[in-house]
Structures are given as C-alpha cells and as structure tokens.
C-alpha cells in the first residue's frame with residue numbers, strides 16, 4: 147500500500163536487535179505518521195511485542211527510503227523466515243516480494259526478455275507465496291532459512307529455477323501427467339497445488355549447499371579434486387536435511403537426482419534414463435540453463451540462445467570444428483538431458499521471448 151509518501155511494510159520484516167538503516171513509522175488513529183524507530187537503532191523484542199499486542203498489522207517507511215528497506219529484506223531474508231514470532235502469511239508475503247524481484251530482475255537483464263508484465267509478476271508472486279506456505283506445512287522452513295542465510299546467491303538461483311520450472315510446466319501440462327498420472331482429473335486447486343509442489347522441489351533443489359563451506363561455493367576459479375568431491379555431496383546433504391519433513395517423495399527424489407545425467411555418469415547415484423525422476427530431469431535442464439545465463443563475479447551471462455545451443459550439444463550456427471566457441475565442454479553437455487524435455491523447454495523459451 148502506498149499512502150502520502152509512505153509505504154506500508156510488514157512488522158514481521160523487522161528483526162529483533164537488528165539495525166535497520168531506515169526510519170520506521172506507525173500511523174496514529176488520526177492518520178498521522180509517528181516516528182517509531184530511528185535508523186541505526188536496535189529494535190528490542192519488547193518493542194516488537196508491544197507492536198504485536200497493539201494489533202497493528204502495518205508499519206511504514208518513507209518512500210524515499212524504500213530502496214534501503216528492500217536491501218535490508220535481502221540481507222535478512224534467512225533470519226526473517228527463521229523468526230518464529232512472525233506469522234507465516236507475513237513471511238510468505240515478504241519472501242514472495244523479494245523472490246519476485248529476483249525473477250523480474252533476471253527477466254529484464256540477463257534473459258533480455260523485456261519488462262515483465264503485471265499478470266506474470268502476479269503469477270510469480272502467487273507461486274512463490276504458495277511454495278513457501280507448502281514448505282512451512284511440510285516442516286521444511288528451517289532448512290530453507292538456513293540455506294538463504296548461508297548463501298544468498300544459491301537462493302537467487304533456486305528462485306529463478308522455481309520460476310522456469312513452474313512456468314514451463316504450466317505451459318506443458320502433458321509433462322505434469324508424467325509426474326502425476328491423474329493430473330487431468332484433478333480440480334483446479336489441486337492442479338495448482340501440484341505445480342506448487344514442483345516449484346518447492348525447484349526452490350529446495352540446492353538446499354544441501356547450506357552444508358558446504360562458503361569458500362568452496364563462492365570460489366571464483368576451478369575447484370580442486372577434493373573440493374569437487376565435497377561439492378558433489380550437496381544432493382545427498384539436501385535429502386538428509388529434508389528426510390524428516392513431510393515433503394512428497396517425488397520432491398525428495400528430485401532433489402537427490404537433480405545432477406544425474408540422462409545418459410548416465412552424473413552424481414551422486416549414477417542412475418540414468420527413466421530411473422531419474424521426471425521433476426529431477428526438468429530441474430537438470432532449468433538448473434544448467436539458469437547457471438549459464440546468469441552473471442557471476444567470475445563470468446558474464448551467456449545469451450539464452452547460445453546457452454540452448456550448448457545444452458543441445460551443437461556448435462553455434464556457422465561455427466566450425468575448432469571454433470573457439472565450440473569446445474569439448476559444449477559437446478560434453480549432449481546426453482546430460484532428457485532430449486524430449488529439452489526440446490519442449492527450448493520451445494517454451496522461444497514462446498517466452500516472443501511474448502516478452
């Protein structure tokens with residue numbers, strides 16, 4: 147809500163004893179904005195308790211300081227989700243807001259798909275919000291909060307993989323029938339829930355990285371053999387973190403299998419073909435595509451068309467054997483993916499960029 151130069155924010159976003167660098171206001175019964183916390187001041191748990199007892203559902207930030215608030219949300223997202231005191235609907239709203247911004251930013255920059263339309267934004271918001279509520283219901287929220295607190299970049303990547311996965315599946319309901327044979331007969335609400343569960347798998351696919359040291363995750367250069375062995379544990383770590391949760395078995399399997407190659411040779415189980423769960427095969431595609439098209443501290447994003455060509459394992463149009471852009475690594479991607487799903491994914495990307 148925007149009102150006379152102030153924007154409403156959720157009290158659930160304010161972390162106890164943290165030091166927000168913006169001023170926070172409350173609105174009096176007469177509609178006046180009264181300073182509640184000065185920038186740089188710690189907000190005590192007593193202050194937050196009093197606020198919650200007063201029944202106030204909104205506090206306010208000066209519009210001019212909104213960007214500081216958004217930065218604060220990003221920096222504290224893991225803590226906000228882990229805060230037992232704030233209600234799940236407030237956490238879901240904050241999480242959706244930050245996550246939708248991540249997707250919107252990728253859409254407009256690295257993917258070059260133009261401005262995201264209002265309905266696409268709203269849909270993304272709803273998918274993410276629903277995914278978070280489902281994560282809470284299946285007792286997986288502490289694991290997600292831990293991952294975000296450990297490595298924000300992994301969270302950003304996971305959010306984009308969620309977006310690719312859910313929008314791709316929404317456009318390819320025949321693939322949903324491979325995941326759930328009764329999908330066609332489900333009512334609209336159950337169909338949306340199924341899609342959300344696939345989104346949850348996408349959001350949590352790299353959660354096991356929370357147990358990998360940050361210097362390995364964020365290393366700019368190539369990993370040593372030992373570091374690589376540690377890194378390859380993350381699908382199993384992820385399954386271990388989520389084993390006691392109530393997530394559906396197909397979601398847990400997708401997390402375990404998301405680095406398995408269709409032709410075999412992937413990790414951690416080295417299973418192949420139809421033994422790899424369908425959602426894992428989709429995550430394998432969306433994961434690699436997002437990693438290639440994203441900016442990293444050590445690399446520029448690869449344009450979407452070129453990323454698709456690398457994934458197919460073909461040299462770029464007009465390229466010749468020995469072309470600098472066509473190396474063994476590019477050919478090495480051939481066979482990583484379920485070709486039928488990859489074909490559908492590339493068709494979907496084509497449709498997205500046309501409509502973008």
Ligand SMILES: [Fe+2]
Pocket residue numbers: 351352380404405
């Ligand atoms: Fe991964």
